[in-house]
Amino acid sequence: MVIFNMKGMNILESKKEIKSFKAMDILEKAIEMEDIIHLELGEPDFDTPKPIKDEGIRAINEEKIIYTHSMGMKELRTEIAKYYNEKYGTNICYENIVVTAGTSPALLLAIYVVLEYSHKKEILTSNPGYACYPNFINFLSGKMKNYDLDINNNFKMDINKIKEKITENTAAILINSPSNPTGDVIKEKEYQEIADLGLCVISDEIYQGLVYNGKQYDSILNYTDNAIVLNGFSKLFSMTGWRLGYLIVPDKFLSLTQKLEQNLFISANTISQYAAIKALTSLEVEKEVENMIKEYNNRRIITINELKKHNLKIAANPEGAYYMIIDVREYTDNSLKFAYEILEKAKVAVTPGIDFGSNLEGFIRISYATSTENIIEGIRRIGDYIKGL
């Protein structure tokens, strides 16, 4: 029996092993300490744009507080489909959108539906990859099968390594671009290669839009119909606490997805749904989001320059999201211990690479979703600490 204690809030007893999130342990410890610079957080530091907040307040004042349709408000689903089609060049209908309380519940539904529908067990994911994926797959009695991303290849995917892992029991491949933790962005040729595998694809597109070199928005849906897309409002619109996300689901999975959404969640947060319509339709929000993307890019460039200045090695090619991987293999083979040392001695909170899979042991992840002052000072502290080793 394992106790799952994330942010000290959820205590869940289960026979399945759910791995504790080391980053959360570090965050909790960092919160108790003083004068800590937080480079571990995967959360935008920007406020939610005002028109979105105003719309949420309006919804409350006008008592828009009852459950919505289990699939979400038709108006929101229509705007999501329109937004995807305009920004991402896709061709989807509102009927295929299921609104959820964040991308995390969307992930739960997507994995369940694919396993149930296919009667297969294995989900392919990358190592390194988002730390929660193994827990979702395990919780749903699936079997995670990792394909390696190689440091010598900048942690880019190698389609042959994926092909080697496909068996007759493969239910789907789960991809994430832009990537948490590497910041890598899947390019057109790679999307095409993934589509050509002929597998069902679960595509976590939560960081789409946060891309800094070249094409800003892309989707697996431009390459195959056999895909479930996950996205949400947390990152691009700075709405983590509003808890709103969605799935784009092919017809064959729709009724199963709806049944599950209805039973597990009834509907997503009504107030947030009203606010999300504003997020997708307000020109003022669009401008603000563009400015946020520009600012993330500024910070990305500053982070790269500061790391170089302090002789810290950047692994991977950080073109999207707001994460960077630092190679600290010269100093440690235990990234968790190293992260605690950096916290205690340099007073900077970072995420140990091991949270994201064995291929990131010996690496740490930093996030540049924070002020430039914090980035510059945090990297200086890490650099000074490492120089003293």
Ligand SMILES: Cc1ncc(COP(=O)(O)O)c(C=O)c1O
């Ligand atoms: C890759 C990835 N997917 C999903 C999520 C969950 O996002 P949400 O806030 O929409 O549940 C996160 C959050 O950090 C993430 O990094």
